[in-house]
Amino acid sequence: MAAEIVNPRSDNGPDEGSREELFDPAFALHRGGKMAVQATVPVRDRDDLSLAYTPGVAKVCSAIAEQPELVHDYTWKSQVVAVVTDGSAVLGLGDIGPEASLPVMEGKAILFKQFGGVDAVPIALDCREVDEIVDTVARLAPSFGGINLEDISAPRCFEVERRLQERVDIPVFHDxxxxxxxxxxxxxxxxxxxxxxxxxxxxxxxxxxxxxxxxxxxxxxxxxxxxxxxxxxxxxxxxxxxxxxxxxxxxxxxxxxxxxxxxxxxxxxxxxxxxxxxxxxxxxxxxxxxxxxxxxxxxxxxxxxxxxxxxxxxxxxxxxxxxxxxxxxxxxxxxxxxxxxxxxxxxxxxxxxxxxxxxxxxxxxxxxxxxxxxxxxxxxxxxxxxxxxxxxxxxxxxxxxxxx
CATH class of the missing domain: 3.40.50.720 (NAD(P)-binding Rossmann-like Domain)
Structure with missing residues (x-):
């Protein structure tokens, strides 16, 4: 089930890299990020464009509006997970905030793909209150088939998971x-x-x-x-x-x-x-x-x-x-x-x-x-x-x- 992972941005320009990259391969590997969105259909000409976007996409949108369950068949919803954090309890690093946690969330996303064939999107939230986290993720939920909560500190993590699962009808899982x-x-x-x-x-x-x-x-x-x-x-x-x-x-x-x-x-x-x-x-x-x-x-x-x-x-x-x-x-x-x-x-x-x-x-x-x-x-x-x-x-x- 392993999927090939390509980083098209690993060479990010003509410069020779930062000083850190000269000594630490982890910096070189992370340069430009570890993941990218890849299309599953080609857009090679006007016909492709009219099917992938307007006007062809309107037919699919209308069908989903009439039968909401069709979203699973005609979008990526049933194949993609949100990897959500607030950066408050990251690995052995502790509370490092949303931006600094993003490399970990990217890493988690590529592990989902590599080991399970599941697409995943890293989402780092700039909020800490349980109400804010639950409300924000619940509003994002229509785009995803599942929610993986990551590196949210205890005891808030227990309440976030419980309340979020009560709000949405997709799996919520604090890994x-x-x-x-x-x-x-x-x-x-x-x-x-x-x-x-x-x-x-x-x-x-x-x-x-x-x-x-x-x-x-x-x-x-x-x-x-x-x-x-x-x-x-x-x-x-x-x-x-x-x-x-x-x-x-x-x-x-x-x-x-x-x-x-x-x-x-x-x-x-x-x-x-x-x-x-x-x-x-x-x-x-x-x-x-x-x-x-x-x-x-x-x-x-x-x-x-x-x-x-x-x-x-x-x-x-x-x-x-x-x-x-x-x-x-x-x-x-x-x-x-x-x-x-x-x-x-x-x-x-x-x-x-x-x-x-x-x-x-x-x-x-x-x-x-x-x-x-x-x-x-x-x-x-x-x-x-x-x-x-x-x-x-x-x-x-x-x-x-x-x-x-």
């Missing part, structure tokens, strides 16, 4: 939450199988109660994890704490069956699984107290919460967010196929069932190849996107959100 959660669950399924356990036998600890941590907790509970405790900077998220946000109070209601309180170290004592999405450092003494054959997913970038060399002393399987170690938890394994499947059936939303199906399909790609260094496919495994796409489309039909 920092759900893409991470889907790939994490897929890897954990395979790691559990490799070590002779089921998800129901595992007690997990998540370090980080932001966008990714909350979504991972939710999907693990949906998938039947034995128990999961989530920790923030102040320790275990438990119902007795009086400093919890609304999101964390909800989290406390469906996690931590054991009723643990105290610091992260307390939660890790005897735990089977560590999932790090916080960026903080976990002392080796705490890791040493985990259960035998522990599963450690230290996913902070560029510095994992637990260095892989330390993790391997105590863990049967180690995963990170980095490409230079085995078992990289990379969202690109999920979002292209999830949106491709949703667009294929014109889904009105992305359900929990669709996310679970994506995780199961992703895990199954390497189910017959499992080893300590292979519990998740490579992003370049060409089996991934078709498997996830098919599973998501089928789940959308089963959940009653497919419209074709």
């Amino acid at each position: 920092d939450q759900h893409g991470t959660a889907v790939v994490t669950l897929a890897a954990l399924r395979n790691a559990a199988q490799l070590t002779g356990r089921t998800l129901g036998e595992l007690r997990a600890v998540i370090s980080g109660a932001g966008a990714a941590g909350v979504a991972i907790a939710r999907i693990l509970v949906e998938a039947g994890i034995g128990d999961v405790a989530v920790c923030d900077r102040k320790g275990i998220v438990s119902g007795d704490r009086e400093d919890l946000t609304d999101v964390k109070r909800e989290l406390a209601g469906f996690t931590n069956k054991a009723g643990l309180t105290g610091p992260l170290e307390t939660a890790l004592d005897g735990a089977d699984v560590f999932i790090g999405v916080s960026g903080g450092t976990v002392p080796e003494s705490a890791v040493a107290k985990m259960a035998k054959n522990a599963l450690i997913f230290a996913m902070a970038n560029p510095t994992p919460e637990i260095h892989p060399d330390v993790a391997h002393k105590y863990a049967a399987v180690v995963a990170t967010g980095r490409s230079d170690y085995p078992n990289q938890i990379n969202n690109v394994l999920a979002f292209p196929g999830i949106f491709a499947g949703a667009l294929q059936v014109r889904a009105s939303r992305i359900t929990e069932g669709m996310k679970l199906a994506a995780a199961e399909a992703l895990a199954a790609v390497v189910a017959d190849e499992l080893s300590a260094d292979c519990v998740i496919p490579s992003p370049f495994d060409e089996r991934v996107a078709p498997a996830v796409t098919a599973a998501v489309a089928a789940a959308a039909r089963a959940d009653g959100v497919a419209r074709r």
